[in-house]
Amino acid sequence: MDCNREKIREQCKELILTDKQIEEIMRRVIKEINRGLSKQTHAEADVKCFITYVQDLPNGKEKGKFLALDLGGTNFRVLLIHLKDENDFEMLSKIYAIPQSIMLGSGTQLFDHIAECLANFMKEHSVYEERLPLGFTFSFPLTQLGLTKGILARWTKGFNCSGVVGEDVVQLLKDAIARRGVSVGIRAGEVG
Secondary structure, X not given: OHHHHHHHHHHHHHHOOOHHHHHHHHHHHHHHHHHHHOOOOHHHOOOOOOOOOOOOOOOOOOOEEEEEEXXXXXXXXXXXXXXXXXXXXXXXXXXXXOOHHXXXXXXXXXXXXXXXXXXXHHHHOOOOOOOEEEEEEEOOOEEEEEOOEEEXXXXXXXXXXXXXXXXXXXHHHHHHHHHHOOOEEEEEEEEO
């Protein structure tokens, strides 16, 4: 038993960082963040820093029902959040798979699939007839040009849907939602 512990300790030795190594990592990350924030060095920075269009943070007094859509990989999540009082809320969510054929198909197929799942979720939770605000998190590299406008720079995470790179993903989602006849108001779309 002691022999195994010693082997594990030896294997993990290189994972232990000294204070000096941690400080060097922090210095490099801060340097790259500053390069990502600078107009002059943004393009070649390892850490891209993009402007945000969110002007106000929640104050805890918000009330009502809200929908959220989180697309970040081979699955995406739809949430229904009901803010009742300051510390009283209810949250329901469901995870939906994105088949490989859709991940590699057209952008229209992808956004239609998302809109269909959103419509089904809304029907399941009896909010299909309500016009609820929708927040959209899109966890792929994009240039955000406004609170509800983001242009896809490139696909990652195994996605390669045609007709999306260089396009406004929020508008593509709005179009798909309109094709399904779903009544929502997209209030925010952001890089996740």
